[in-house]
Amino acid sequence: MLDIREWKHVFKLDPERSISDEALERVCCSGTHAVMVGGSTGVTFENTVDLLSRIRRFSVPCVLEISHAEAIVPGFDYYFIPMVLNSRDPQWIVGQHREALRDYGALIDWSQVVPQGYVVLNEDSAVGRLTGAEAPLDVKDMLAYARLADKLLRLPIVYMEYSGRFGDMEWVRRTRDVLQASQLVYGGGIDGLEKARQAAANADTIVVGNTIYTDLERALETVQVLEDV
Template sequence: MLPSFYNTWKHVFKLDPERPIDDATLDAICTSGTDAILVGGSSGVTFDNTVDLMSRIRRYEVPCAFELSDPACGVPGFDGYFIPTVLNTKKSEWLIGYHVDALRDFGHLLPWDMIVGEAYLVLNPDSTVATLTGADAGISNGDAIAFSQVADRLWNMPILYVEYSGTFGDMELLKSIKANLKQAHLFYGGGIDGPERAAQAALAADTVVVGNIIYENLDAALSTVGAVNLSIKERDHVL
């Protein structure tokens, strides 16, 4: 049976080990009522800065997971681990190559009962993650839905992460993607800069991931927690 530590997450704060965060801000984030802290970044993630951030988060009771894109940064002690693959990449190493290398060298060390696969659909061509992974992010809505169905129905990936990193995405497309999923848990990230957009994303995704705004406007970031929870209650009441 696959791990399910993420199944009840509605709101998640994502922290980048490379980006400095002071103790007061971290305290506010970890005691905000968010469902979890996700640690990860597109570049500059190292074993040392990941250990440092995790040890600081571990002073709090909030669940904490790690997005493991480089096995050399495989820090033990998280509640769960996500292994990302990029669906719409043009570079095979981001689809399967790095994963084979990692399993060859570190497979015997991985805590398999705490690991889940995470299929990324990158939809902002100007984002760092799109550049890094060679993602064809300018695809049509029909292709985006088809990629999602490949991950969900053919590969049975437990998580589909629709990533607009740095900009707010197309919520109607996100709803269409969700409507076409059979079993995958849908994460959404990108452009959540306050309660209004957080509430919109919560109407479509299973889990809303809030990241960059933490470092730009802490009050706006904190306001997204209540906005997501309220939006979900209203959505469920209507349904």
């Protein structure tokens, strides 16, 4: 299994959304470097367990991006912990994390845990509304968050989340340029190979999610970016 830092392409599946067995097989056997499971709303222990059990029929690495402590399911290869750096509510930065650690801290296998410095750039998205995110005013704001994550917090991942909207690739490029240790992950609006290539040229890792449910063929085409590496 590739080290996380070598991942260039990741598919993201939402436990609340339906996907057929055939479509799931095509996603998991596409050649993507990993499958991430997560969503902003409607994520439960039950639907997460169900999706994990279906993905585990295949050999692809599987990651749970944790949004709710009650939906933490054992059996994933890694657990990504978002810290929403631009949230107006400290619950989404450290509050919920502290509560989870009170209950589960002694049980955690820290070798599987990967914290993310999350920056939500689409306030009108489900994750933007849920977390009360205040989108960066300009690229200098974004670079400040990147340096905060990279240098002050020393987080292994900075995640630029445009959530359904294709982002400003100049912002993405400049963000990657200032990062020295953190890996830059980009997600949002990748609806085909052309945008996948644009994003992959400016970020370390791209995440493709919504297009799986709206146009599976175009989603699967995005894996071709791995041939460009």
